[in-house]
Amino acid sequence: MHVHIGTDHAGFELKNRLVDSLTAKGHEVTDHGAHTYEAQDDYPPFCTAVGEAVVADPGSLGIVIGGSGNGEQIAANKVKGVRAALVWNEDTAKLARQHNDANVISVGARQHSEEELEHLIDLFLAEPFSEEERHARRIALMARYEQTGTYEAPAS
Numbered sequence: 001m002h003v004h005i006g007t008d009h010a011g012f013e014l015k016n017r018l019v020d021s022l023t024a025k026g027h028e029v030t031d032h033g034a035h036t037y038e039a040q041d042d043y044p045p046f047c048t049a050v051g052e053a054v055v056a057d058p059g060s061l062g063i064v065i066g067g068s069g070n071g072e073q074i075a076a077n078k079v080k081g082v083r084a085a086l087v088w089n090e091d092t093a094k095l096a097r098q099h100n101d102a103n104v105i106s107v108g109a110r111q112h113s114e115e116e117l118e119h120l121i122d123l124f125l126a127e128p129f130s131e132e133e134r135h136a137r138r139i140a141l142m143a144r145y146e147q148t149g150t151y152e153a154p155a156s
Helices: 009-024 044-056 070-076 090-098 114-126 133-148
Strands: 002-007 028-031 061-066 084-086 104-108
Touching (some): 009 028, 009 061, 044 061, 044 104, 061 070, 061 114, 070 084, 070 104, 084 090, 090 114, 104 114
Parallel strands (some): 002 028
16 A cells, blocks of 8 residues: 655654554555654644645555644645544544545654554554445535535535
């Protein structure tokens, strides 16, 4: 699977290790930065770069990392077509994919051990979308709102 990854200073070392680990597991990984450690860098550009790459690369998934993962999820979700989920345990990792067909995972490097985060990311990457009608319908509603600003179907 093609995986896009990005972080600011808070997840810099973790991201570098994840690139190696994910590559060793057979994933094709594109690193969207940060490429050097800068203690005062800003996460939004890295997160939107991951989101844009995921949208442009159907079938790929993205990982954004920050101190908490909250801001990173918000930034990634500013990209049309991104469904970024903040993941903090096994259930949220699996349900993000099963129910929401999330295409980006957001995690907090300061909230978990590296082993826990790698496990949550592995669960997210391995979990398929359930394809259940109710979940597909809800995703379609969100996509319609994102495109039109309304949940109403266009008039025929």
